[in-house]
Amino acid sequence: MIELLGQGGMGHVYRAQDTRLQRTVALKVMNERFAKSPNSRKRIVEEARSMAAVHHDNVATLFEVGQRNGTPFLAMELLQGATLEQLLRSGRRFNPDEVISIADQVALGLEAAHDRGIIHRDIKPANLWIQSPTERVKILDFGLAVAGSAVQGLARGDSVVGTPGYLSPEQARNETVDERTDLYSLGVVMYELCAGKVPLLASNTPTQLVNILCREPLTLSQQKRSGEPVDVPEPLERLIMRLLSKEPGQRYETAGHFRKALSSVSEQIHESKQAGLAIEVEPDAVNGSSVQEGSNSNAAKKATRGGSGKVLLAVGGLAAAVLIGGGAWWTLRDRPAEDSPAAPVREASSPEASPAVLAAQLGALQLTGKVIADPEIPVGEMARFRLQLTNQAESSETDPRVRYSQAGQVARITTYLQQEGQLKRKAPAFPRSFSPRQLPAPGETQSIEIQFLTNNLAQEQFDVIFELQSPAGALVDSTTSQFEVAENLQSGDLLGFDTVRTRAGKGADTYVREGSTEDFGKQPVVVAHRDGANGSNVLAIAFLRFDLTQLNPPAGAGSDSASSVLERIERSALLLSMAPESHPGAGRILVHGWPLDLSTSNGTGPLDWSETGDGFLRFANSPVANGMDGMVPLGELKFDNSGEGLKDRPDGIRFVSKALDDFLRSSTGVVTLVLSQEGWLGDPTRFNSRDRSLELAPGLAVRWKTD
Structure with missing residues (x-):
């Protein structure tokens, strides 16, 4: 890390150097306090998934997501420039063309996200980056893109929710939101660019939510900025106020539809400017002129609103024929209406109505x-x-x-x-x-x-x-x-579960490696590895045996047979902890069950294999010597050990599946699970074994059915 660029409620952003690819990046690191929260860690992972799913020039590019010492981080492209919020605070004002350009670029990025089924939910100036010197807009911070509703976070006082001033009414009502909620927030941003303030603001969150739900904002033409009326072309004002409609159905349906309307507004403003020449005249110079005021000239003024303290005259016809002064006016006043200064401004032609879609x-x-x-x-x-x-x-x-x-x-x-x-x-x-x-x-x-x-x-x-x-x-x-x-057994508390580990009863753990006759039992780790890159041929498979008879029996089991007791298994979970020097990234492990009727070449079965000594497992005499045929597939275990964030975390990895439950119910009470790596990885996946420590040993958690 080179220097601190900024900080927020959940973390810090640093300028950092990617030493592998020799590039400078922006590194977003979560605060330690939030890193301890599973929900906060999940949020940054979801943010990464959302950003990675959207490839677009108007969305910040994500390079990497990971964890280091349990602290999540995101590595993103380092952008030159400033956020729109910083520019507003610096006093910069934006003319209508700039507002339209910014809105169009944001809508382009949102359209790409919406096409991937992703709603941003937190569009605001702080999350819009204006690159320098290109003025390209980049959407930042997808942390709420797949999170719960923003108002739920507000009720908890959670700092990871959207900013109240930019919440849509449906967010404030705690309703399911769609892509139109982002368009509402974009409307707030456009309003703020024009007026210097958001349309509805209060000193506290409850009042803010009431305002969003119940109050209609002032139109831009009713607002004042620095004591002067806000000057915005009427077509742009109408578009912004439509975005701020309370009901989503009254807004534009998609970002694409909004962009089409925005393009039409831009054309109207441009054509209005072309239809009349705005001539700035000092007030004293106008006092002597007999300028005719009428509804048509007013319309021209409204279409080209801009500036204050000067008088704007809309004069039709060619610029070369325009003269200022009393005599010139009398010369021009008898011309046909189409050449007259008071001629109405031509409205932008409306597109031909398209047929109804049947x-x-x-x-x-x-x-x-x-x-x-x-x-x-x-x-x-x-x-x-x-x-x-x-x-x-x-x-x-x-x-x-x-x-x-x-x-x-x-x-x-x-x-x-x-x-x-x-x-x-x-x-x-x-x-x-x-x-x-x-x-x-x-x-x-x-x-x-x-x-x-x-x-x-x-x-x-x-x-x-x-x-x-x-x-x-x-x-x-x-x-x-x-x-x-x-039920979410992947991350929720395992309430009512009893756990047995490979250290108990007939439990055992080891692994085999293709081409090796070495005894890998009694080691602190078990390994699953597959790699064929660069001409290598590495294959290591782990075996875990659990003795379910060591569990506390369910209430009322009495003298029931083992098979009757096992039938009362409701749910189960395989628990593992990642060992040091394991693959520092994401991986997948295939989990299989070793069935009773499958023996090795020397007659060893799932109940009597040994870690060491006579009958110890080696690859050539293991049940996987000729592949996984005959094994019972139980599912795929996924993990993300980025930055070795899972290292030595007790039961930090869980595997849950209905197939595992069924396999345990049909067993005799002693089961062997087989772990093999899916795909090639340069580094082995190493799990702590029974010989490392009791709390880090592989475990099998079981919950019994209750009557």
């Missing part, structure tokens, strides 16, 4: 989909789905992109949830809208990701229904999938 004409579009990951989603985690939108049009006549080329929106995907015996309801995911250019070409398929949080969903089975609809909501096509919201 569901019957969208039949060429087909929707299919599937769950991206495990259909069992821990409560509070993100449910992610991958959909495919295919255009099967056989001619331009049936291609919706051509038929509705002038439409702002052609189709949308709305997500619904349905529980057994209940009516379907909208899922907490905003509809995905498609303009003509966003649809796939005929014969092509576009992949679309839909995601939403499961915080407020019951722990039950759900049908998730994706409907392809016309802009009016008429059904075009649909596809259905299923998922289950399950």
Whole structure:
């Protein structure tokens, strides 16, 4: 780290040097106090995921995310310039063209994020960087992009929530938000650039929320700045006030639609300027002129509002024919109306109305989909789905992109949830809208990701229904999938669980390495490793044995048989701790169960293999010598040891799956789990073994069913 660049509520930002790639970066490091909170650590990881998912010139580029000594960090591109907040505080004022340029660039970045299913939720001047000298805008800080609602954070006094002055009404109401919440916040930013203040502000958060929900802001023309009326062209004022509508449905539907309207406003302002020449005249020079005031000249003034303390005259016709003075006025006043100074300013031509989009004409579009990951989603985690939108049009006549080329929106995907015996309801995911250019070409398929949080969903089975609809909501096509919201055992407290470790009873742990006859038992670590880079051929696989008979039996078990007791296992979790010198990054481990009917070449089974001495496991006589065929797949364990943040953290890694529960229920009471690395990694994944310490030894946590 070279120097401190800034600091905020949750951490510090440093100028730092990436020694591997020899580049200077901005390093965002979380405060120690927040690093101790699982929610705060999760937030910075979610921020990284959101930023990494959006590749766009108007979004700051993320290079790396990791942890060092348990403290999370983000490495991002180092930007020259300042935040929009810093520029406002320095006293800089922005003219209408600059406001439009900034808003357009922010909308471009938001459009890219929204296309990936990501809502920023915290658009404000402090999160908008103006690069120097290009004036390019970069959106910063995606820390709230997939977090809970901002008002929940306010109620807790949490420092990671959005700034109250920029919250949308739906955020203040603690409702599910969609992409239009970002457009509201962008409207607040534009208002502030014009007026020097946000539209609704109070001295405390409760009053601020009431204002956002109940009070209408003053229009920009009603505001004053430094004692003078705020001067903003009327088309721009109307656009900004529409963004500030209380109801999302009254705003622009998407960032793309907003940009189209913004472009039209820019053209109107430009054409208004071209329609009349604004001549600045000292007040004394005008006093002697007989200037005719009328509604048309007023309209011209309003369209080109700008400046104060001087008089603006809108004069039609060629600039070379314009003369100032009483005689010149009398010469010009008898000209036809179209050449007269009082001629009305020509309005920007309105686009030709596009035909209504009919569901019957969208039949060429087909929707299919599937769950991206495990259909069992821990409560509070993100449910992610991958959909495919295919255009099967056989001619331009049936291609919706051509038929509705002038439409702002052609189709949308709305997500619904349905529980057994209940009516379907909208899922907490905003509809995905498609303009003509966003649809796939005929014969092509576009992949679309839909995601939403499961915080407020019951722990039950759900049908998730994706409907392809016309802009009016008429059904075009649909596809259905299923998922289950399950108890979050990955990060929640393991209340009611009893744990047995590889040190107890017949427990054991070791690993084998291909090509080696060495005895790896009684070592402080077990290793899972696979690498084939640079001509190497490394394969190490870990074995963990647990004796479930060492657990405290469930209440009322009495003299029940072992199989009867094991059938009462409700949930389970494999617990591991990362050893020193392990792979310092993300990795995946495949977990398998060694079934009773699978023996090694020398007749050894899952119950009687040894760490050392007679019967010790080595690769050649292990059940994996010829691959994982015959093993029971239990699932994939994912970890992120960036910066060795998991090193020696007791039970810092958990693996949970229904398949593991079933495997334990069907066992005799002693089980062997097999860990193999998925993919190649240069460094081995090393877990602490039973010989390192009791608290760091591999464990198996079990919760019994209760009557």
